[in-house]
Amino acid sequence: MRKIVALLALTVAGCSSYQNPAEIEGNIVTPGNFIAGSGVVVGVGVVPRANKGNPNDPNLYRISLQMDQGGFQQVDTDNSTFFAGQAVNLTNDGRIEHVSGTSMNRAVR
Numbered sequence: 044m045r046k047i048v049a050l051l052a053l054t055v056a057g058c059s060s061y062q063n064p065a066e067i068e069g070n071i072v073t074p075g076n077f078i079a080g081s082g083v084v085v086g087v088g089v090v091p092r093a094n095k096g097n098p099n100d101p102n103l104y105r106i107s108l109q110m111d112q113g114g115f116q117q118v119d120t121d122n123s124t125f126f127a128g129q130a131v132n133l134t135n136d137g138r139i140e141h142v143s144g145t146s147m148n149r150a151v152r
Contacts, residue, residue, distance in 0.1 A: 067141055069122025072103060074137030077118050081142065082110040084129045094121055106131070106139065 071077060086107035093103040103119045108131065110116060120139050125131065130142040 068138045069104075069120035069125070071133070071137045071139055072119040072121065077116055077133055078110070078114070079133045079135045080110055080112055081130065081132045082108040082116075084125055084127050084131055085109050085115075086127055087125055090119060093119070097121065108133075 084106055088105040088107070090103040090105055092101050094101050100121070100123065102123070103121060104123055104125065105117055105119050106125050107117050108115065118133065118139060122139070124141070125139070132140045132142050134140065
């Protein structure tokens with residue numbers, strides 16, 4: 044039983060790490076139009092050809108959030124690594140951060 048638990052823990056740790064540090068967070072495109080705090084992603088949509096500054100990924104991603112303090116909001120970001128069901132944090136300085144696995148990412152570095 045202990046071997047199964049250890050294997051499961053290693054699998055989860057491996058799935059929660061990022062090879063590229065830029066994937067840990069994204070920039071909110073219109074930083075003045077949101078309320079900072081934590082929440083859960085309930086949906087992700089693509090805004091085609093809206094990211095003029097990045098020739099590698101010309102799209103922006105509209106993240107729909109159910110906030111922990113109540114309420115619903117949407118933010119546009121330049122990072123495509125967010126998915127439904129994931130816990131995130133919106134910071135006052137205009138970033139959206141992955142919360143799940145963040146401590147494991149720092150431990151791996």
